[in-house]
Amino acid sequence: MNTPKAIVTLAAAAVLGAAGGAVVVGVVGDDGGGTKTVIEPASAQPQKVSVAQSSGSALSAKQIYADASDSVVYITSEITAQSSSADPYSEQSGQSGEATGSGFVVSKDGYIVTNAHVVNGAASVTVKIGDGNTQRAEVVGKDESTDIALLKVSGDSNLKPLSFADSDALTVGDNVFAIGNPFGLDRTLTTGVVSALQRQMTAPNGYTISGVIQTDAPINPGNSGGPLLDDEGHVIGVNSQILTGSSSSEGNVGIGFAAPSNTVKNVVEQLEQSGSVKHAYLGVQMGATESGTGATVSSLTSDGPAADAGLQAGDVIVGFDGRSVADASALSGFVNGKSVGDKVELTVRRDNAEKTISVTLGEQPAGAATSSSQSQQQVDPQQQVDPQQQQTDPQQQLPQQSDPYGQQSDPYGQSDPYGQQGQSQGQQGQSQQQIDPEQLLQQLMP
Known part of the structure; x- marks a missing residue:
């Protein structure tokens, strides 16, 4: 995998x-x-x-x-x-x-x-x-x-x-x-x-x-x-x-x-x-688009920017400030490049006709886990590993499991979510050894 x-x-x-x-x-x-x-x-x-x-x-x-x-x-x-x-x-x-x-x-x-x-x-x-x-x-x-x-x-x-x-x-x-x-x-x-x-x-x-x-x-x-x-x-x-x-x-x-x-x-x-960042927010959830192009609005956040501007569930967003929208990921990327308060022009296909709707982008709500257009095509956050957690003994072989991270069914329920134990600097004498990069890569591979 x-x-x-x-x-x-x-x-x-x-x-x-x-x-x-x-x-x-x-x-x-x-x-x-x-x-x-x-x-x-x-x-x-x-x-x-x-x-x-x-x-x-x-x-x-x-x-x-x-x-x-x-x-x-x-x-x-x-x-x-x-x-x-x-x-x-x-x-x-x-x-x-x-x-x-x-x-x-x-x-x-x-x-x-x-x-x-x-x-x-x-x-x-x-x-x-x-x-x-x-x-x-x-x-x-x-x-x-x-x-x-x-x-x-x-x-x-x-x-x-x-x-x-x-x-x-x-x-x-x-x-x-x-x-x-x-x-x-x-x-x-x-x-x-x-x-x-x-x-x-x-x-x-x-x-x-x-x-x-x-x-x-x-x-x-x-x-x-x-x-x-x-x-x-x-x-x-x-x-x-x-x-x-x-x-x-x-x-x-x-x-x-x-x-x-x-x-x-x-x-x-x-x-x-x-010293901080506010992310632009459209306030829509995207679903599959039957035609293969554009981003279909499956639902809208109540009182969100898109809803306030008049977008409706079932609308297909095909344009963003004059640029073609290929899919939900493209739309999300366009929004991520904007700032809170920016006004954008969306080209929307509704009932076999196209219309332009102006939307003033809001601020991404605190704690929201996805980007502003909330595509369903997301990478599972559990598939990511923070490198600073993996301060293990370089000689330690990671477990051979079907789960490449050595996680249990509830990876966040462990004190060490990646099934590895960290070590302090100088804690183990082996960490002072020089490691061949190719050998190290192989050791790190699950």
Whole structure:
């Protein structure tokens, strides 16, 4: 059975570990531990992230690496032990160590984007800039619903920010490039194509991230939070999860997932301004569409934005602000790229006729587990593993079970929801040994 997982690599002491993400869809970081996140107010006059205009001129992989590699940073989070909780993404008691991942500079005044799971529970965070300079970073804010975090280091004229491109303009087959720190191998370049669009993945808090980009560019533990670039060297996604096989002989199988840049840009701008994020909300539940195109409204939230605007159950949404809506996932992705209070024009098919309805998007209710349009095509949140939970002895073989995570029928009813016991840094002498990455991958495979 193949399952999606987050990809972050975990390390105890000096070990290069992949405990958090080499299996199934994973978060891509390298070290893991428990931390206390510092939330700081953003500057009074935030600097907007840069949005690229396409030049129409494709660059070679060599050119893209030369231009972008110095913008990619190596992130190390010092994790301290925290008490266990029912949340499968929280750290287990008695765990400590490091979690490492990737990130990228988005402004000359020192803002850096990464995955939230890379810095979750971090007592301190350091980043190594492309020129080798290492700085202490502060967590400006995190958004668990999109697995995006914004860090801040001292501004430097030598910083080389990357620009965001329009992820909605991507097509299957476009060339893409990933730069990150897999297994601690800093600023590694891998190449591939856009394999599919409008995928969905589940964030650490159960929220469904829509409009996700699937790629065959090799992504491994340590790549979490790094950029997925288009053929002009602009950011079109943030590498977040991978799919791996259930067999212990398999590693990365060429299926990776990146959060789309349009969603990321919206989140980053809000984090920079206030340290928190409000998600736009349409207030509809989607069902199957008989015609195969569009998103059929199966029900509406009472007094929600869509209901207030006059949408009805049975309506088929075929357009969103002039863009064609292929399915419910596409609609959800469009909404995720908007802000609370934005007015959008929906093209709706009703009784064999089309009409345009204006909707002012609301705010996603607290505790809602899915994205704003609530598609039924969601990834089961129990299929995800937070890498910071997997701080196990690197020599320990995971159980061979039909359930790839070693879970019982009620995975959240255990003190350790993934059937593994954590360890503190230096708790076991074996954790000081150097582990061959291929061997480690096999050991981590269920």
